[in-house]
Amino acid sequence: MFDESERGGESLADPNRLEQAVEAARRGEGQGWTALFERFYPDVHAYALARLGDLTAAEDVAQDVFVAAVTSIKGLRDPREPALQAWFLHICRHKVIDHIRRLNRHPGGALRLEPAPDPDPSAIAETNLESQRVRAAMTRLTDEQQDILVRRFVLDQSLENVAATTRRSLGAVKSMQHRALESLRRALDPKRVA
Amino acid sequence: MSDPIDPVLSDHLDAWRESSRRAPRRHARDRAIDAMETALASAVVERRTRWRLFRPRFRYAGLVAGVCTLAAAVAVAAAGWNAPPGSALFVVRAARQGVMLKLPGSDDAVLHLQFAEQSLTEARDRIDPEQGLANARTELSAALSELMSQRTSPLWARYYGDERLLLAEESQLEIDGGSPSPRAGQPTPIGDGQTNGPTQAATGDHEDLTSPRSSAPPSGQGDYAGAMISPSASGSPRPDA
Numbered sequence: 473m474f475d476e477s478e479r480g481g482e483s484l485a486d487p488n489r490l491e492q493a494v495e496a497a498r499r500g501e502g503q504g505w506t507a508l509f510e511r512f513y514p515d516v517h518a519y520a521l522a523r524l525g526d527l528t529a530a531e532d533v534a535q536d537v538f539v540a541a542v543t544s545i546k547g548l549r550d551p552r553e554p555a556l557q558a559w560f561l562h563i564c565r566h567k568v569i570d571h572i573r574r575l576n577r578h579p580g581g582a583l584r585l586e587p588a589p590d591p592d593p594s595a596i597a598e599t600n601l602e603s604q605r606v607r608a609a610m611t612r613l614t615d616e617q618q619d620i621l622v623r624r625f626v627l628d629q630s631l632e633n634v635a636a637t638t639r640r641s642l643g644a645v646k647s648m649q650h651r652a653l654e655s656l657r658r659a660l661d662p663k664r665v666a
Numbered sequence: 667m668s669d670p671i672d673p674v675l676s677d678h679l680d681a682w683r684e685s686s687r688r689a690p691r692r693h694a695r696d697r698a699i700d701a702m703e704t705a706l707a708s709a710v711v712e713r714r715t716r717w718r719l720f721r722p723r724f725r726y727a728g729l730v731a732g733v734c735t736l737a738a739a740v741a742v743a744a745a746g747w748n749a750p751p752g753s754a755l756f757v758v759r760a761a762r763q764g765v766m767l768k769l770p771g772s773d774d775a776v777l778h779l780q781f782a783e784q785s786l787t788e789a790r791d792r793i794d795p796e797q798g799l800a801n802a803r804t805e806l807s808a809a810l811s812e813l814m815s816q817r818t819s820p821l822w823a824r825y826y827g828d829e830r831l832l833l834a835e836e837s838q839l840e841i842d843g844g845s846p847s848p849r850a851g852q853p854t855p856i857g858d859g860q861t862n863g864p865t866q867a868a869t870g871d872h873e874d875l876t877s878p879r880s881s882a883p884p885s886g887q888g889d890y891a892g893a894m895i896s897p898s899a900s901g902s903p904r905p906d907a
Contacts, residue, residue, distance in 0.1 A: 500710050505702060513690065513698065522686035531694035535701050542705040602681035625679045626686045657675045 494551035509538060512560045515627055519561055522626040523568045523618060525607040533567045540567070558637030561627075565619055609659035617652035624649060750788055751797035775821050778809035782828050789835050799839065802832050 490511070496504025516537050521530035540563050548559055610618050619638070623629045629637070635645045671679070746758025763781055767774055782805035789798035806829055813819055 500706060502703065502706060505706060506699075509699060509702060513695065517690045518686050521688070522682065525685075527688075527691070528694075531690065531698070534690070535694070535698035538698055538702040539705040542702060542709055600685055602678055603685035606678050606682040621679075622686075626683050653671060653675065656678075657672055660675065660678055 490553055490556065491551040494545075494548065494556065497545055498548075505538075505542065508541075508556075512557060513538070515557060516560050516564045518626055519564050519622055520568055522607075522622045523565075524571065525604060529571060533564065533571055536567050537564045554633060554637060561623070561637070565615075569615065605660060606656070609656050612659050613652055613655055617648060617655065620645065620648050621652050621656070748784075750793045751785070751801060752794035775809050775812035775816065775819070778805045778812060779821060779824055779828060781805040782809060782832075786828065786831050786835060789839070795835070795839050799832065799836055802828070802835075806832060 489507070493504040493507035493511075497508055498504075513534060517530055517534040520533040520537075521527060524530050524533065537560060541560065544563070548556070550556070610621070613621070620634060623634045623637075624631070631642060631645055631649075634640075635642045638645070640648075742755065743758060743762075746753075746755030747762060749755035749759045763777070766772060767777055782802045785798045785802035785805060789795040789802065806825065809821075809825055809828075813821055813825060
């Protein structure tokens with residue numbers, strides 16, 4: 473059902489192809505789902521990893537997102553790319569929240585950050601250290617603030633895009649981002665704030 | 667567009683971004699595809715199974731419901747086809763008569779007379795005679811309205827006969843102690859000089875009243891003298907008026 477030859481997310485640059493993939497996915501055709509997976513799996517994975525900091529957990533969440541998408545694509549109204557990406561990220565956000573709740577119920581399963589295969593272990597360690605500090609500081613932010621920061625600084629979405637996909641006004645997104653960054657800065661460097 | 671970010675914070679965000687944007691591991695990606703494929707296959711099977719399970723149920727349930735509804739409708743129609751007045755199914759008979767009158771090509775005068783005669787028969791059989799006579803009166807009134815445009819129709823004789831029978835039955839009902847009908851006690855219309863009114867009806871001699879009067883049918887030249895039409899009851903003018 474999922475041939476390697478069909479796995480071509482790049483071919484979905486054409487909006488019509490993406491809409492065709494959505495229609496195929498709605499009909500339950502594997503080809504459509506392959507195309508959607510290739511296009512949105514990296515974003516979903518990045519979102520989950522940015523929020524959780526645990527590579528294995530992020531992979532599990534990303535997998536759960538596409539399994540959930542299979543059963544809920546009938547409710548998708550807008551097949552265009554921004555709405556489609558927002559739909560996948562919306563599912564991912566809820567999966568992340570579910571995962572965090574499960575962790576809170578079972579504290580033994582602590583988040584872990586697994587190093588990626590990279591030729592420079594020291595650089596990885598430094599990057600991981602900084603990112604872990606950021607994630608630790610982000611736990612002080614609200615879920616919505618974390619969502620905004622991931623979209624803006626990990627997925628590189630514009631303010632307008634974030635406003636459109638989260639159904640907020642541009643001013644509200646700006647304000648929320650400002651407060652989130654301020655909270656993050658205070659959490660990262662409390663001495664400097666003092 | 668947005669406020670400038672603190673350089674230190676920007677470095678932290680860059681590190682966060684870099685660690686988050688790392689490529690997914692191949693085996694995790696393949697595992698996700700397998701899981702999605704399994705979910706897709708399950709969804710398809712579930713959809714087919716659901717149809718397979720529910721379709722026959724709905725089909726049989728619909729068939730049974732349809733047959734039951736049809737049988738019930740036929741039973742009600744059959745029971746109410748000639749339901750007597752006062753019966754709960756009389757509405758069926760009234761509906762049937764209404765449909766017969768609205769059918770294209772139906773002779774409304776004949777139908778009204780037929781319905782009136784049926785009601786008179788029921789009144790004679792003492793099946794809710796008050797209601798039966800009221801129905802007969804209504805039907806005769808309607809028949810009169812239809813006959814007004816058919817001055818030479820042979821149905822006039824039948825109408826006169828029915829009306830005399832109605833008067834006789836009303837008188838009989840009054841004598842028997844029933845509540846007086848609106849027409850009871852009214853002077854009998856004078857026809858051809860022969861009195862066929864309450865006095866004769868009270869004797870119970872009804873048989874001769876059912877036969878149309880020989881002199882009753884209008885001649886077509888406006889000779890309606892003696893026509894026994896009761897304007898007070900039917901609200902209709904005399905045919906020659």
